[in-house]
Amino acid sequence: MEHExxxxxxxxxxxxxxxxxxxKNIFSWIINNIKFLLIPASRLDDLTFRxxxxxxxxxxxxxxxxxxxxxxILGISIIFFIVTLAVFAPWFxxxxxEHLAGIHTGMWDPPSPEHPLGQTNLGRDILGRMIYGSRxxxxxxxxxxxxxxxxxxxxxxxxGFYGGWPESIIMRxxxxxxxxxxxxxxxxxxxxxxxxxxxxxxxxxxIGIPYYSRLIRGSVIQARELPYVQAAKxxxxxxxxxxxxxxxxxxxxxxxxxxxFDIGGIILSLAGLSFxxxxxxxxxxxxxxxxxxxxxxxxxxxxxxxxxxxxxITVLGFMLFGDGLRDALxxxxxxx
Amino acid sequence: xxxxxxIARRFIALLxxxxxxxTLTFFLxxxxxxxxxxxxxxxxxxxxxxxYQLHRxxxxxxxxxxxxxxxxxxxxxxxxxSVSINRGxxxxxxxxxxxxxxxxxxxxxxxxxxxxxxKTGIISATNRNKPKDTIFRGMALIGVAIPVFWxxxxxxxxxxxxIPIFPGLNYxxxxxxxxxxxxxxxxxxxxLSGQIYLIIDYLYHLILPxxxxxxxxxxxxxxxxxxxxxxxxxxxxxxxxxxxGCKEEDVINIHARKNAMIPTVTVIGMSFGYLLGGxxxxxxxxxxxxVGALVMIAIRNTDYxxxxxxxxxxxxxxxxxxxxxxxxxxxxxxxxxx
Numbered sequence: 001m002e003h004e005x006x007x008x009x010x011x012x013x014x015x016x017x018x019x020x021x022x023x024k025n026i027f028s029w030i031i032n033n034i035k036f037l038l039i040p041a042s043r044l045d046d047l048t049f050r051x052x053x054x055x056x057x058x059x060x061x062x063x064x065x066x067x068x069x070x071x072x073i074l075g076i077s078i079i080f081f082i083v084t085l086a087v088f089a090p091w092f093x094x095x096x097x098e099h100l101a102g103i104h105t106g107m108w109d110p111p112s113p114e115h116p117l118g119q120t121n122l123g124r125d126i127l128g129r130m131i132y133g134s135r136x137x138x139x140x141x142x143x144x145x146x147x148x149x150x151x152x153x154x155x156x157x158x159x160g161f162y163g164g165w166p167e168s169i170i171m172r173x174x175x176x177x178x179x180x181x182x183x184x185x186x187x188x189x190x191x192x193x194x195x196x197x198x199x200x201x202x203x204x205x206x207i208g209i210p211y212y213s214r215l216i217r218g219s220v221i222q223a224r225e226l227p228y229v230q231a232a233k234x235x236x237x238x239x240x241x242x243x244x245x246x247x248x249x250x251x252x253x254x255x256x257x258x259x260x261f262d263i264g265g266i267i268l269s270l271a272g273l274s275f276x277x278x279x280x281x282x283x284x285x286x287x288x289x290x291x292x293x294x295x296x297x298x299x300x301x302x303x304x305x306x307x308x309x310x311x312x313i314t315v316l317g318f319m320l321f322g323d324g325l326r327d328a329l330x331x332x333x334x335x336x
Numbered sequence: 337x338x339x340x341x342x343i344a345r346r347f348i349a350l351l352x353x354x355x356x357x358x359t360l361t362f363f364l365x366x367x368x369x370x371x372x373x374x375x376x377x378x379x380x381x382x383x384x385x386x387x388y389q390l391h392r393x394x395x396x397x398x399x400x401x402x403x404x405x406x407x408x409x410x411x412x413x414x415x416x417x418s419v420s421i422n423r424g425x426x427x428x429x430x431x432x433x434x435x436x437x438x439x440x441x442x443x444x445x446x447x448x449x450x451x452x453x454x455k456t457g458i459i460s461a462t463n464r465n466k467p468k469d470t471i472f473r474g475m476a477l478i479g480v481a482i483p484v485f486w487x488x489x490x491x492x493x494x495x496x497x498x499i500p501i502f503p504g505l506n507y508x509x510x511x512x513x514x515x516x517x518x519x520x521x522x523x524x525x526x527x528l529s530g531q532i533y534l535i536i537d538y539l540y541h542l543i544l545p546x547x548x549x550x551x552x553x554x555x556x557x558x559x560x561x562x563x564x565x566x567x568x569x570x571x572x573x574x575x576x577x578x579x580x581g582c583k584e585e586d587v588i589n590i591h592a593r594k595n596a597m598i599p600t601v602t603v604i605g606m607s608f609g610y611l612l613g614g615x616x617x618x619x620x621x622x623x624x625x626x627v628g629a630l631v632m633i634a635i636r637n638t639d640y641x642x643x644x645x646x647x648x649x650x651x652x653x654x655x656x657x658x659x660x661x662x663x664x665x666x667x668x669x670x671x672x673x674x
Contacts, residue, residue: 176356181650183613184631188643191635192367268483272617275485276632290486294621297489298497308486315481323477 072324078317086134093128100128100284108300118302121292126302129284130310136285137314140201141266147205149259152212153248159213160220161243171217174210182207183269187278197280200273204266211262212255219251257329261322264315271311286311339666346662350655354648358410361647362403362640370638376419393419406644415645420637421630430630431645432520437507438626439653440523441545442608442615446657449550449557450604456554457561457600462588464566472558480555484614488548488621495544505623507541508534545622552614553607560603564596571595597668605661609654 085092093100104123111118117126159170177185189203223229224247232246273279274287281288286307293303373389374381390396393416394405409415415427422430460472496504503509507522515525515534526534568574569592577591578584616628627646634642665672 172352172356175353176360179353179609179651179655180357180360181609181612181647181654183616184643184647184650187631187635188364188368192364192369264481268481269613271483272485272613275483275617276620276628287483290483290489294489297493301493304486304489304493308483308490311483311486312478312481315483316478319477319481 069324069327071320072327075317075320075322075324078313079321082134082314082317083138085131086138089132089135093125093131095125095128097132097284100124100132101282108296108303110300111302117306118300120289120303121296126289126306129289130286130306132284133286133289133307133310134314136197136283137267137270137311140197140204140270141263144201144204145208145259145263145266147201148208149212149255151205152209153216153252153255155209156213156216157220157243157248157251160217161224161239161247163221163224167217170213174213177207177210178214183272183276186269186273187276190273190278195278195280197283200270200279204270208262208266211258215254215258216251219254220247223247223251253329257322257326259322260325261319264318264322267311267318268315339663343659343663346659350659353655354651357651358407358644358648359403361644362406365638365640365643366399368635368638368640372419372638372640375637375639376423393417410648416641418634418639418642420633420639421642427641427645430642431627431649433517434625434627434630435646435649436520436522437624438612438615438619438628440521441542441549441618441624441626442611442653444542444546445549445615446553446604446608446611448546449552449554450600452550453554453557454561454597454600457558458565458588458593458596460558460562461565461569469562473562476555476558479551482551484548484552485617485621487551488545488618491544491548492622502544503541504544507538507624509537509541512537545618545624548621549611549614549618553604553611556603556607557600560600561596564599565592568592568596594668598665601661601664601668605658608657612650612654 090096102122102124104119106115106119106123107121109115109119109123115125115127117130120126120129155170155174159167185207186200186203189206190199193199193202229242229246232242237246270279271285271287271290274283274285275291275294277291279285279288289307290304293300293307297304373386373393373395376389376393377385387396394402397405413428415431418425418427418430456472456476460469463469492504495502508514512534515522515529515531518525518528522538523535526532526538569588574587574592577587582591615626616631618624619626619628620632627650630642631646633639634646
């Protein structure tokens with residue numbers, strides 16, 4: 001009987017102890033699970049030896065363990081750092097958003113105690129703009145990539161599953177978008193609409209769709225013929241259900257792998273777009289700052305240097321994390 | 337013979353894509369706000385002048401008719417006139433002049449990054465998990481994460497301001513003159529007219545931009561080469577070659593390298609698209625006055641003709657480079673037949 005009590009879920013265990021306090025139960029259940037996921041061997045004392053073996057082999061901890069290389073942790077901490085900067089920007093910067101977007105004296109002043117990294121052409125504090133700039137990059141990159149992910153996956157699954165003329169039409173259109181120079185397409189889109197943040201997101205969202213749909217179409221075509229799809233068909237599942245409940249979860253992995261990596265890519269091309277002057281001029285954005293400092297490279301190098309370092313760090317963080325995630329999810333690609 | 341057939345077949349397969357790109361650019365450019373006639377006329381104009389120019393530019397016809405005329409003109413090389421840059425200059429000349437410069441940088445960058453990337457990738461694979469490998473991989477990762485225009489600015493600051501050894505801006509010395517225009521490629525024109533010093537001057541100005549640009553594709557090439565090289569080094573024939581007593585460098589250079597090249601060539605071909613995008617940014621940093629500046633002015637002034645021509649040229653180049661990559665497979669691996 002000792003053994004049976006050990007195999008119980010932590011949820012049940014705590015429930016039997018304090019059945020009166022539901023909130024406390026839920027809380028301890030969450031904490032237990034987080035501990036289980038993050039700290040190896042955290043539940044050793046309530047597991048028998050054989051169970052422990054099993055857990056070691058099968059559990060998600062293996063995934064976490066594979067994720068635990070130095071570079072990946074570096075990547076995660078960079079992302080954490082950037083997100084913290086973005087969320088708590090008013091706390092980190094000694095100037096407010098209005099001050100940083102306003103016009104002040106001190107054109108291209110060198111670093112001073114009030115402005116540790118110098119000032120821009122309108123006398124704005126560069127350190128403050130560096131901190132606030134993380135907001136713009138993340139707010140544009142994340143919705144844009146979610147947009148392209150969702151639509152790319154939908155089109156890709158439909159094309160891969162149905163085959164025939166729907167596939168031909170969808171994939172030909174995707175080919176056209178892929179052959180089109182992406183930077184120019186983004187510039188044209190943004191000029192057609194307006195230089196506002198939501199349109200920049202939309203433009204990047206549209207440009208990203210073909211990559212994901214091509215990626216997922218390949219694996220859907222392979223999965224389409226597998227026995228579990230036939231079984232679902234025999235059981236009378238509708239096409240829609242087969243596509244998105246049966247096939248999609250089995251094919252989503254390459255997309256997730258490339259997803260994190262692509263966030264870095266989007267931030268990079270976004271900076272390029274702002275560098276060319278096709279961005280929201282009201283926005284505090286690293287690329288904008290670099291573009292402004294371009295004409296004053298020799299007399300005020302600090303204006304261009306610091307925002308660029310922020311871009312480099314952010315993109316590097318997402319790419320390191322993406323690399324680590326790929327190694328963990330798909331060990332076959334380890335060497336890449 | 338089968339090779340020619342294969343190329344012809346690929347060409348026919350490419351036509352729908354090219355046609356789609358042309359159509360998409362045409363209609364997208366017509367959606368842009370602004371009036372090209374106003375861009376052409378400037379601030380002072382009369383209604384009569386306006387109507388005359390509208391008729392001359394062919395904008396008074398229905399849009400479908402304009403589209404059909406445009407498709408016809410695309411093949412004859414009459415790409416219209418530019419309304420924004422050098423007002424009235426034929427687009428064909430303008431685009432050729434600017435595009436060849438971008439093309440030069442892009443081609444030089446892709447050649448250099450392929451050579452350096454493949455070498456680095458092989459060294460990385462043969463020294464797996466040693467300090468050399470780690471350093472090269474780290475460099476490659478930083479190379480992919482660095483914003484290319486920012487890197488260009490830093491290079492300019494260091495190498496043309498702090499240590500002035502390279503020119504920071506422009507593609508030629510101000511007083512040096514141009515070769516007579518024959519093919520629009522500056523290098524070829526200089527050779528044909530026998531002015532070698534022009535080539536030296538030109539290439540000297542291109543060192544920093546090309547260095548900068550080649551970083552874009554370098555990372556992908558290094559990673560792919562390393563990965564496929566590691567795979568190949570585990571194959572039986574490599575073991576056989578080693579057992580036979582081959583020198584290690586022969587094993588790598590003769591037995592392994594060629595077999596590891598096919599995925600790398602694909603990566604190089606595909607990354608050429610990014611490279612052309614990066615070329616636009618690099619040109620802006622170094623004031624090379626290439627296709628990047630052209631595109632920006634064309635978009636800002638709703639210059640339909642220039643925009644369409646530039647997009648067409650870039651797409652055509654991208655598609656051709658990928659076709660070339662497919663043909664190189666046959667050279668690398670004789671087992672591949674078309």
